[in-house]
Amino acid sequence: WIRRSDLAFVNLETPLTTRRPVMARRWPIVTDPSRLGWLLSAGFNLFSLANNHTHDAGDHGVADTLTAMEAARADGHSLWWAGAARHKDDAYRVTLIKPDGKDVTIAFVAFGEARTALVPRPGTEEALALVTEAAAVADVVIVSAHSGREYRHVPRAHRAERFRRFIDAGADVVLGHHPHVVQGVEAY
DSSP states (O other), X not given: OOTTSSOOEEEOOSOBXXXXXOSOSSSOOOBOGGGHHHHHHHTOOEEEOOSTTTTTTHHHHHHXXXXXXXXXXXXXXXXXXXXXXXXXXXXXXXXXXXXXXXXXXXXXXXXXXXXXXXXXXXXXXXXXXXXXXXXXXXXXXXXXXXXXXXXXXXXXXXXXXXXXXXXXXXXXXXXXXXXXXXXXXXXX
């Protein structure tokens, strides 16, 4: 089912690197870049890199992740990503997608609560401006937002309102993730 989809989304909650974690946290995560192939063979092709573990191996781990994604694309895989950059000035960027055989342009942006300027944050004016920019150049806008309190089935009101502001700015779909439990779906 995943492989048959034009777009199959996954939050990549790990840097793809052979480096050791540098973040002082309870559960630092790193994943060997070769394992990206597992996700690609399962059919995933739309990756959010914006989350609280993206920077677990530091700036070099973020760069290694982007290198792994670029190498997979160079090897012929159709994949797209957003939500991390090698330099903070490039963090807030729109990824444009034109699925094979489809007459549609999709914009993808990803935000995350991370302790680095290499990952764009969801609660900023820059985030809203990026969604507005995406809506001006695409038929469909997908926003990925790694935000929220873990193990809470209902998001806090201010986060739900933030996600609605993304819709007001031009997003068609907002994919929220981080709580580790299923939360509700809202049509807004």
